[in-house]
Amino acid sequence: MRKLPPNLLIGAVLVALVAGTAALSLVWTPHDHTLLNIRGKFAAPSELHWLGTDQLGRDVFSQLMVAARNSVAVALISVCLGGVIGVALGLVASAMGGVVEDVIMRIADIGFAFPALLLAIMLAAVFGPSLPVAIIAIAFINIPVFARVTRASANQIWTREYVYAARAAGMGRVSISRDHVLPNIAAPIIVQATIEFAIAILAEAALSYLGLGAQPPAPSWGRMLSEAQTLMYLAPQLAIYPGVCIVTAVLGFSLLGDGLRDITDPRLVRQR
Amino acid sequence: MGYFLFRRTISFVLTLLAVSVVVFAVMNILPGDPALSILGLDATEDALAALREELGLNEPVLSRYLAWIAGAVQGDFGISQSFRVPVSELIAERLPLTVSLAISGMVVTVILAVALGVAAAANHGRAGDWGVMFLSQLGIAVPAFWLSILLVLLFAVKLRWLPPGGFPGWSEPAAAVRSLILPTVALALVQSAVLARVTRSSALEVMRLDYIRTARAMGFSRRRVLWRHVLPNALIPIVTIVGLQFAALVTGTIVIENVFYLPGLGRLIFQSIANRDLPTVQALVMLFAAIVVTANFIVDLLYLAIDPRLKTRS
Numbered sequence: 001m002r003k004l005p006p007n008l009l010i011g012a013v014l015v016a017l018v019a020g021t022a023a024l025s026l027v028w029t030p031h032d033h034t035l036l037n038i039r040g041k042f043a044a045p046s047e048l049h050w051l052g053t054d055q056l057g058r059d060v061f062s063q064l065m066v067a068a069r070n071s072v073a074v075a076l077i078s079v080c081l082g083g084v085i086g087v088a089l090g091l092v093a094s095a096m097g098g099v100v101e102d103v104i105m106r107i108a109d110i111g112f113a114f115p116a117l118l119l120a121i122m123l124a125a126v127f128g129p130s131l132p133v134a135i136i137a138i139a140f141i142n143i144p145v146f147a148r149v150t151r152a153s154a155n156q157i158w159t160r161e162y163v164y165a166a167r168a169a170g171m172g173r174v175s176i177s178r179d180h181v182l183p184n185i186a187a188p189i190i191v192q193a194t195i196e197f198a199i200a201i202l203a204e205a206a207l208s209y210l211g212l213g214a215q216p217p218a219p220s221w222g223r224m225l226s227e228a229q230t231l232m233y234l235a236p237q238l239a240i241y242p243g244v245c246i247v248t249a250v251l252g253f254s255l256l257g258d259g260l261r262d263i264t265d266p267r268l269v270r271q272r
Numbered sequence: 273m274g275y276f277l278f279r280r281t282i283s284f285v286l287t288l289l290a291v292s293v294v295v296f297a298v299m300n301i302l303p304g305d306p307a308l309s310i311l312g313l314d315a316t317e318d319a320l321a322a323l324r325e326e327l328g329l330n331e332p333v334l335s336r337y338l339a340w341i342a343g344a345v346q347g348d349f350g351i352s353q354s355f356r357v358p359v360s361e362l363i364a365e366r367l368p369l370t371v372s373l374a375i376s377g378m379v380v381t382v383i384l385a386v387a388l389g390v391a392a393a394a395n396h397g398r399a400g401d402w403g404v405m406f407l408s409q410l411g412i413a414v415p416a417f418w419l420s421i422l423l424v425l426l427f428a429v430k431l432r433w434l435p436p437g438g439f440p441g442w443s444e445p446a447a448a449v450r451s452l453i454l455p456t457v458a459l460a461l462v463q464s465a466v467l468a469r470v471t472r473s474s475a476l477e478v479m480r481l482d483y484i485r486t487a488r489a490m491g492f493s494r495r496r497v498l499w500r501h502v503l504p505n506a507l508i509p510i511v512t513i514v515g516l517q518f519a520a521l522v523t524g525t526i527v528i529e530n531v532f533y534l535p536g537l538g539r540l541i542f543q544s545i546a547n548r549d550l551p552t553v554q555a556l557v558m559l560f561a562a563i564v565v566t567a568n569f570i571v572d573l574l575y576l577a578i579d580p581r582l583k584t585r586s
Contacts, residue, residue, distance in 0.1 A: 113287065114564075115520070115564070121557055122554075125554075126298065202413075209415075211542075212545075225418060232421070233429055243418035246413075247410070251413040
């Protein structure tokens with residue numbers, strides 16, 4: 001077996017750490033993350049509170065664990081949502097070709113003019129800021145990305161001989177897309193999804209930091225940072241931990257994505 | 273070349289129009305009744321009716337859209353609901369700060385990224401290369417707002433060299449520049465992480481080509497070959513990413529202005545969201561999206577200037 005690239009291994013370990021923490025927080029945290037204890041506020045790290053407590057005496061470590069769950073859930077939902085729609089559009093564009101393909105790809109181009117932040121701003125102005133608004137904004141920017149990757153990969157498959165054979169055998173475009181095209185373009189889509197996961201975690205943190213995502217008391221790394229920013233002179237350590245968590249998660253998914261691309265696309269490895 | 277320019281310009285205008293339709297639809301049709309979303313559920317029927325009249329909501333959607341576009345083209349974005357002054361005035365007041373931040377951020381980004389990228393390529397496979405690659409991998413994962421907080425912790429809270437935020441106004445130029453240093457650095461460090469990578473791989477690609485070996489064989493110094501022959505030819509992918517990054521940088525200013533409490537357009541957007549000032553939000557989102565689209569358009573035009581092959585081809 002070929003040796004696995006180091007970025008894949010490091011990425012996998014970091015992702016396992018984040019995903020494991022998120023999963024563990026469902027059944028266990030050292031303390032109840034919502035438990036207030038004003039008298040014990042700003043406690044230093046100790047055996048009782050591993051990373052100390054915040055301005056309301058809540059256990060920081062437990063909050064970070066639950067926030068990991070929030071982060072992973074938002075990324076999972078938004079990337080899956082945007083991915084499913086984007087892949088479907090890309091498959092349709094590739095299968096139909098012609099005007100349909102042109103129209104779909106032009107619409108995708110317009111999607112690129114809207115960064116998640118602008119979309120979240122518009123939706124928040126209209127509906128008020130909330131986590132679902134953030135999820136929809138992040139999902140939306142994923143649609144054109146997946147549509148492009150899918151169409152580009154699918155267009156290659158449509159010129160293969162086995163697809164010609166399937167068409168000659170009377171298979172329709174839908175069944176060819178499902179049975180022949182999709183399974184053969186799974187690798188680039190999975191790679192893209194992993195990278196989009198990293199971007200989604202970063203976007204969720206930024207939106208929550210700006211008050212457009214998770215609302216109190218739901219813990220989120222981004223929101224913890226915006227609260228910590230007002231306490232920088234009192235408790236600078238609170239502004240460190242959530243950031244380290246974000247970097248760990250983003251780094252993990254982007255390294256994993258790079259590594260997966262290296263092993264699934266041999267062309268790139270040779271170029272290095 | 274003329275045909276390329278023509279086609280690209282048409283598609284630029286069409287994209288802008290499509291973007292304006294999306295912005296208008298999200299802000300005006302999605303909420304059902306914008307007057308209700310501005311005033312809230314406990315508004316009286318009279319107040320709602322008055323606001324509907326003021327915003328022209330009794331007109332058909334299409335004529336409202338056309339009126340908005342016709343006004344926007346002339347710089348008229350309507351009246352801000354919370355400040356009760358023309359939105360264009362609010363924008364004009366805050367634009368210089370946002371533009372200064374974006375431009376200084378871009379300049380620092382390019383200088384830093386090109387220097388690091390070329391240095392990494394020149395030291396390919398050695399410690400310097402690995403160092404740059406490691407830093408850029410890390411830089412891509414660090415959110416700009418957290419980096420800002422860390423910079424404030426170090427340079428404002430601990431060392432007390434620079435202000436933690438706020439803006440004294442342009443009447444005090446020295447203080448104004450000082451208060452823009454940390455925001456600029458925060459913007460530039462994150463952006464240059466991506467650009468340094470692109471510069472490195474693009475420079476490496478060019479360094480493999482025959483004419484570079486020829487230039488070296490002719491006795492030109494490494495430095496001369498690097499700056500005179502490698503970099504100009506490595507510029508095309510760099511320009512693409514710079515263009516895309518300018519878009520990211522401009523939206524990045526929205527975040528950074530909020531971290532450092534800078535009274536630019538990014539702060540204005542968030543004040544307007546809090547005040548449910550839909551006309552202002554609509555104008556600003558359109559403005560930012562237009563900047564993103566325009567940046568992409570300019571990138572395509574720059575190709576023509578940089579790569580003479582494109583001119584002869586068409």
